[in-house]
Amino acid sequence: MGRITRIELYKVFTRKRSYIGFAAILIIVLITLGAIAWEGKDVFDFLTQNLTQSFYLQGNLVNGYMESYLVLNFLWVHIPLLIVIVTGDLLSGEANAGTLRVVLTRPVSRVRLVTAKFNAGMIYSFTLVIFLAVISIGSGILLLGRGDLIVLMDTLNIFPSHDVLWRFLMAYLFGLLSMTTIASLSLLLSAMSNNSLGPILSTMAVIIVFTLISSLDIRVFDLIKPYLFTSYLDTWQMFFSFNIDRAEVIKNGAVLLGHTGLFYGLTVFCFSRKDILT
Amino acid sequence: MDPAHVIIRIRGLSKRFGDIQAVDGLNLDVYAGDVYGFLGPNGSGKSTTIRMMLSLVRPDSGTIELFGLPLRGSRRAILERTGALIEKPDLYDYLTAFKNLEILSAYAGDKVISRRIMEVLAVTGLEKRAHSRVKTFSKGMKQRLGIAQALVGDPELLILDEPTAGLDPQGVKDIRDLIATLNHDMHKTVLISSHQLHEIEQVANRMIIIDKGHAVVEGEVKELLKDRDQNLESYFLNLT
Numbered sequence: 001m002g003r004i005t006r007i008e009l010y011k012v013f014t015r016k017r018s019y020i021g022f023a024a025i026l027i028i029v030l031i032t033l034g035a036i037a038w039e040g041k042d043v044f045d046f047l048t049q050n051l052t053q054s055f056y057l058q059g060n061l062v063n064g065y066m067e068s069y070l071v072l073n074f075l076w077v078h079i080p081l082l083i084v085i086v087t088g089d090l091l092s093g094e095a096n097a098g099t100l101r102v103v104l105t106r107p108v109s110r111v112r113l114v115t116a117k118f119n120a121g122m123i124y125s126f127t128l129v130i131f132l133a134v135i136s137i138g139s140g141i142l143l144l145g146r147g148d149l150i151v152l153m154d155t156l157n158i159f160p161s162h163d164v165l166w167r168f169l170m171a172y173l174f175g176l177l178s179m180t181t182i183a184s185l186s187l188l189l190s191a192m193s194n195n196s197l198g199p200i201l202s203t204m205a206v207i208i209v210f211t212l213i214s215s216l217d218i219r220v221f222d223l224i225k226p227y228l229f230t231s232y233l234d235t236w237q238m239f240f241s242f243n244i245d246r247a248e249v250i251k252n253g254a255v256l257l258g259h260t261g262l263f264y265g266l267t268v269f270c271f272s273r274k275d276i277l278t
Numbered sequence: 279m280d281p282a283h284v285i286i287r288i289r290g291l292s293k294r295f296g297d298i299q300a301v302d303g304l305n306l307d308v309y310a311g312d313v314y315g316f317l318g319p320n321g322s323g324k325s326t327t328i329r330m331m332l333s334l335v336r337p338d339s340g341t342i343e344l345f346g347l348p349l350r351g352s353r354r355a356i357l358e359r360t361g362a363l364i365e366k367p368d369l370y371d372y373l374t375a376f377k378n379l380e381i382l383s384a385y386a387g388d389k390v391i392s393r394r395i396m397e398v399l400a401v402t403g404l405e406k407r408a409h410s411r412v413k414t415f416s417k418g419m420k421q422r423l424g425i426a427q428a429l430v431g432d433p434e435l436l437i438l439d440e441p442t443a444g445l446d447p448q449g450v451k452d453i454r455d456l457i458a459t460l461n462h463d464m465h466k467t468v469l470i471s472s473h474q475l476h477e478i479e480q481v482a483n484r485m486i487i488i489d490k491g492h493a494v495v496e497g498e499v500k501e502l503l504k505d506r507d508q509n510l511e512s513y514f515l516n517l518t
Binding site for chain 2: 003004007010011014015097098099101102103104105106107108109113273275276277
């Protein structure tokens with residue numbers, strides 16, 4: 001299995017499109033850094049002008065952690081798109097190119113092939129998220145320095161500098177889990193398709209529609225929200241509150257893992273029965 | 279022919295796609311050492327039959343045995359002894375010829391031996407282009423690389439689906455000569471599909487003509503051609 005996974009990884013990382021995600025992350029982080037460096041103080045003063053009537057804000061609050069938190073918020077919306085460009089193409093891209101037909105005339109089982117592609121998709125997703133973490137936190141600290149982090153969610157949370165890094169670490173770890181679910185969904189749709197674009201667009205459509213349902217406060221949607229994986233994708237935000245509901249985090253993680261397992265199982269089922277006609 | 283030497287045995291094979299009966303109760307036998315011509319007009323069910331032999335497509339009914347083993351349940355053992363080129367040689371064109379063969383060998387679980395890869399590239403006349411990217415290859419070179427990937431596992435049986443499709447006359451001759459070499463010198467059993475009778479005449483010793491998914495003529499090529507009174511060519515042209 002290790003050998004086939006290595007082959008799949010080799011194929012992923014020798015294709016130019018696999019680097020689109022890395023380039024996009026780099027550009028977004030650089031733009032955010034530039035914007036904060038130039039106008040961050042003014043924007044921060046504008047956003048906190050009401051707070052200054054009640055609080056006295058002191059120290060370097062426009063810092064690398066603030067930049068990393070902003071990037072984290074921007075990119076959880078866009079990272080799935082960057083991931084499915086690659087994972088949505090793993091099976092359908094090969095079906096479209098005809099190489100799947102050639103590979104399956106070799107004595108390799110379909111289950112092993114799907115599992116190797118699943119592994120490669122996961123490793124690619126992990127690499128992208130870790131790259132985001134390292135680039136945004138690393139460059140943020142390097143260029144803007146450390147400081148306390150102000151997070152406005154339901155309440156105003158101000159985390160001292162020494163209490164921030166582990167929260168980012170946990171948020172990114174949970175992010176890995178979320179991206180695993182998205183990658184496995186796109187692999188499932190990829191197994192059902194023979195063209196590259198279909199699974200990429202359908203995965204994004206599913207994420208957009210489900211996220212919309214998850215975020216709309218309409219009573220009829222409350223019945224289905226617990227069954228939608230998108231309802232759990234933003235669990236990483238819980239790490240930026242003082243009272244972390246650990247049971248909720250574990251439950252949400254288990255739901256995402258369950259979805260990943262379900263999507264993987266369905267991929268194996270569909271692909272094992274698929275007639276290769278391309 | 280001794281039944282013990284049957285390499286491919288198909289009985290009652292059928293496959294339907296929606297309203298189209300692609301293969302309809304097909305029977306055929308290929309013996310060790312044959313170059314077996316699998317002839318039929320476009321859409322007659324040749325490619326579907328070949329895809330079923332390689333378990334790319336699931337049959338609706340019927341049995342397929344290769345090397346005396348049922349395909350269902352012995353897929354891996356069968357494919358270890360079989361090399362195939364199905365229609366176009368679709369390979370990873372962003373990789374080199376050598377890397378393509380290395381990857382495809384590794385899928386098979388073979389210990390990748392560079393010497394073997396260079397051998398099959400030499401047999402197919404591509405050794406000087408081993409480290410060129412496939413996207414720089416001509417159609418004929420890609421076709422030969424397709425045959426090289428089929429040969430890399432040193433199979434006993436080669437299944438070639440329309441291997442000369444779209445090639446110029448020199449390319450067709452090169453492939454024909456290569457098939458003769460593989461059969462005579464390397465003792466490979468070859469099943470070659472085509473929709474051109476004259477192509478099969480020149481390379482095959484036995485053949486089958488299928489139409490609408492079932493066999494219409496089967497036998498020794500010499501015998502069938504001797505019986506020109508039946509006018510095999512006209513018969514085939516009527517089918518096409």
